[in-house]
Amino acid sequence: LKTNLDCIPCFLRQAVMTAKDLNLNEDQAQALIRRTLELSLQMDWSVPPPLMGRDVHRLIREMTGDKDPYLAKKITATERALSLLPEMESAVAGSSDPFLTAVKLSIAGNVIDLGVATGASTDIKKAMQDALTATVNQQAVDSLRRAIQDAGDILFLTDNTGEIVFDLPLLEHIGSDKVTVAVRGSPTINDATMEDARRSGLTDRFRVITNGTDIPGTWLDECSDEFVREFEAADLVLSKGQGNFETLNDNERRLFFLFLVKCATVSRMTGEPVGSFMVLENPS
Amino acid sequence: LKTNLDCIPCFLRQAVMTAKDLNLNEDQAQALIRRTLELSLQMDWSVPPPLMGRDVHRLIREMTGDKDPYLAKKITATERALSLLPEMESAVAGSSDPFLTAVKLSIAGNVIDLGVATGASTDIKKAMQDALTATVNQQAVDSLRRAIQDAGDILFLTDNTGEIVFDLPLLEHIGSDKVTVAVRGSPTINDATMEDARRSGLTDRFRVITNGTDIPGTWLDECSDEFVREFEAADLVLSKGQGNFETLNDNERRLFFLFLVKCATVSRMTGEPVGSFMVLENPS
Numbered sequence: 015l016k017t018n019l020d021c022i023p024c025f026l027r028q029a030v031m032t033a034k035d036l037n038l039n040e041d042q043a044q045a046l047i048r049r050t051l052e053l054s055l056q057m058d059w060s061v062p063p064p065l066m067g068r069d070v071h072r073l074i075r076e077m078t079g080d081k082d083p084y085l086a087k088k089i090t091a092t093e094r095a096l097s098l099l100p101e102m103e104s105a106v107a108g109s110s111d112p113f114l115t116a117v118k119l120s121i122a123g124n125v126i127d128l129g130v131a132t133g134a135s136t137d138i139k140k141a142m143q144d145a146l147t148a149t150v151n152q153q154a155v156d157s158l159r160r161a162i163q164d165a166g167d168i169l170f171l172t173d174n175t176g177e178i179v180f181d182l183p184l185l186e187h188i189g190s191d192k193v194t195v196a197v198r199g200s201p202t203i204n205d206a207t208m209e210d211a212r213r214s215g216l217t218d219r220f221r222v223i224t225n226g227t228d229i230p231g232t233w234l235d236e237c238s239d240e241f242v243r244e245f246e247a248a249d250l251v252l253s254k255g256q257g258n259f260e261t262l263n264d265n266e267r268r269l270f271f272l273f274l275v276k277c278a279t280v281s282r283m284t285g286e287p288v289g290s291f292m293v294l295e296n297p298s
Numbered sequence: 299l300k301t302n303l304d305c306i307p308c309f310l311r312q313a314v315m316t317a318k319d320l321n322l323n324e325d326q327a328q329a330l331i332r333r334t335l336e337l338s339l340q341m342d343w344s345v346p347p348p349l350m351g352r353d354v355h356r357l358i359r360e361m362t363g364d365k366d367p368y369l370a371k372k373i374t375a376t377e378r379a380l381s382l383l384p385e386m387e388s389a390v391a392g393s394s395d396p397f398l399t400a401v402k403l404s405i406a407g408n409v410i411d412l413g414v415a416t417g418a419s420t421d422i423k424k425a426m427q428d429a430l431t432a433t434v435n436q437q438a439v440d441s442l443r444r445a446i447q448d449a450g451d452i453l454f455l456t457d458n459t460g461e462i463v464f465d466l467p468l469l470e471h472i473g474s475d476k477v478t479v480a481v482r483g484s485p486t487i488n489d490a491t492m493e494d495a496r497r498s499g500l501t502d503r504f505r506v507i508t509n510g511t512d513i514p515g516t517w518l519d520e521c522s523d524e525f526v527r528e529f530e531a532a533d534l535v536l537s538k539g540q541g542n543f544e545t546l547n548d549n550e551r552r553l554f555f556l557f558l559v560k561c562a563t564v565s566r567m568t569g570e571p572v573g574s575f576m577v578l579e580n581p582s
Contacts, residue, residue: 019317022331023310030303047306048339055335059328 015260017059017066020279025054025066032074036083049073062260064231071202072228082201084175091126091176091204092214094138099179105146106183113159116183117272118145121291123180124173124255124274126204138176145291154293158252158270161295165249168193171225171232171262173255173273174203175210181254182216190220194244199226205257231261256280262296269296299544301343301350304563309338309350316358320367333357346544348515355486356512366485368459375410375460375488376498378422383463389430390467397443400467401556402429405575407464408457408539408558410488422460429575438577442536442554445579449533452477455509455516455546457539457557458487459494465538466500474504478528483510489541515545540564546580553580 029050033043053069075081082088102119109115122145126138162168170185170193172178178197185193195216198205206214211222226238232253234242245251251269253262259271259280271294275281281288313334317327337353359365366372386403393399406429410422446452454469454477456462462481469477479500482489490498495506510522516537518526529535535553537546543555543564555578559565565572 019314019327019331022335023307023314026307026310030307033303043303044343047303051306051335051339055332055339 015062015263015279015283017057017061017063018279020277021063021066022054024277025063025070026050028067029070032070035087036074036078038074038078042077046070046074046077062231062233064229064257064261065233067231067257068202068227068229071230075201082207084201084204088175088204088210089213091138091174092179092210095123095126095176095179096214098139098142099182102142102180102183105142106187112183113187114150114155115146116187117155117158117293118148118150118291120181120184120254121145121150121272121274121293122148123177124272126174126176126180127255127276142180148291150291150293154270154295157295158293161250161268161270162188165192167248168250168252169196169244169248170194171196171251171253171258172206172211173258175206175214176204177254178206178211178216179214182214182219185216185220193220194248195220195222196232196241196244197222197224198228198230199224199238200228202228202230205230229257229261231257233261234265259294266297270294271296299346299547299563299567301341301345301347302563304561305347305350306338308561309347309354310334312351313354316354319371320358320362322358322362326361330354330358330361346515346517348513348541348545349517351515351541352486352511352513355514359485366491368485368488372459372488372494373497375422375458376463376494379407379410379460379463380498382423382426383466386426386464386467389426390471397471398434398439399430400471401439401442401577402432402434402575404465404468404538405429405434405556405558405577406432407461408556410458410460410464411539411560426464432575434575434577438554438579441579442577445534445552445554446472449476451532452534452536453528453532454479455535455537455542456481456490456495457542459490459498460488461538462490462495462500463498466498466503469500469504477504478532479504479506480516480525480528481506481508482512482514483508483522484512486512486514489514513541513545515541517545518549543578550581554578555580 029046033046050070057066106112106115122141125141197211198207201207208224211217216222225232225241227236253269253271256273256276259273273292275286275288275290313330317330334354341350390396390399406425409425481495482491485491492508495501500506509516509525511520537553537555540557540560543557557576559570559572559574
């Protein structure tokens with residue numbers, strides 16, 4: 015997905031929101047906005063928006079001297095999500111279609127996104143409850159169900175911290191013998207890293223690898239060779255979140271995207287309103 | 299009101315929206331966004347946002363070679379508003395408090411704003427109907443009522459084309475012997491100019507002057523000397539719309555602002571939610 019005109023005000027809006035979220039002082043906030051304006055002018059518009067996200071958040075880490083400015087927020091999100099895990103597990107166990115419920119919970123977790131201000135509530139408990147009544151394209155879910163059954167090994171690309179706890183019921187359904195979980199190579203916004211996966215209990219249950227980058231997406235041109243080999247070799251790839259969708263939607267290997275539609279551009283592309291629960295098969 | 303961080307993404311958003319509204323081609327749209335980024339970097343943040351609006355819309359007029367790119371939209375808005383005028387007049391005549399109803403209609407007309415995308419409906423008929431049930435600070439309305447009665451001459455600063463038709467019942471209530479109506483000096487977004495006032499029937503009934511600028515607000519530093527003299531000499535100034543509020547809110551002469559709250563910044567300043575009908579006395 016190429017950067018388009020609508021992405022530019024969104025970059026600036028995200029920078030302003032980040033300045034507030036991280037309590038930057040007035041000078042730092044102004045400097046961040048000015049640098050974001052400069053980056054917007056210099057950027058290559060033919061690449062997907064998460065590459066700009068990477069640059070902005072690198073800048074924030076440089077400015078604040080903090081290698082992981084979202085750490086406290088990530089720890090809180092992890093704790094909250096873990097406190098809901100028993101409830102999620104019993105919702106799945108008690109469901110007439112446990113797989114479908116696990117898929118919906120995984121998508122619902124995608125509300126925990128500090129990179130996009132959608133005005134949507136990021137109340138994690140509400141997200142969990144909404145998931146249970148959300149509608150998802152049934153045909154796509156059935157196709158996903160079959161694809162998981164047929165695959166010998168699956169690569170699961172995670173998105174945000176906290177969200178990865180919501181992925182647990184689905185990952186358990188797939189099974190630790192079959193799935194490898196991928197996280198970001200280093201901190202970027204609140205995206206999950208190896209440390210966050212450890213804190214969420216994923217590393218105890220699953221094989222976890224990193225993609226080797228600090229891009230809030232999966233941009234293969236910059237991922238580690240090791241990751242790219244795993245990506246290409248896997249029977250099936252499951253991709254969580256809009257950032258991974260934006261960076262992989264032109265990829266031609268078979269994969270499924272699970273995400274919430276978060277902006278007008280992706281809404282236009284998918285034909286679904288902002289807030290929709292998406293299961294999308296690629297190539298479609 | 300100084301430009302603040304939140305204004306920057308809004309400038310970009312408005313530029314993107316304008317590119318779409320005016321059907322600019324891809325090259326023109328990209329150039330507009332790039333120039334808006336540059337202007338945002340160069341701008342003096344100590345001045346109010348409408349000065350940036352002026353620069354962006356000057357650029358659009360240069361790029362398109364069109365001195366009044368919103369002309370067709372302005373004519374449509376005028377015609378629609380004029381078609382509702384008889385209904386407005388009978389609502390005022392049939393009201394238990396005709397002055398209050400005229401004030402509410404005038405504020406309601408402020409939805410006709412092509413400069414701000416609030417997501418709010420700009421359905422003119424709906425605006426008129428909403429006005430009749432809207433709530434306004436009663437104390438401020440009573441203070442405005444007395445101020446109008448006591449004033450010998452009143453300067454009324456208009457905002458947008460179409461909106462000025464919604465001002466007519468209030469202007470008639472004040473009376474043509476008492477009120478002078480001010481419009482922008484030349485086209486900027488859909489703000490009302492002398493030509494728009496003529497097309498709306500205002501020049502037949504009232505003395506109309508211009509402020510001599512193409513700023514979508516009233517920035518006295520750049521207004522004509524003649525306008526500034528009228529502004530200073532008037533017993534009372536009534537100011538319509540957020541652009542006039544943003545450029546005059548620090549002014550120390552007695553005036554009343556009538557507007558809809560259109561953004562988070564002004565919402566914070568006024569303590570009222572976006573969409574509120576405001577009658578605000580200055581100095582407060």
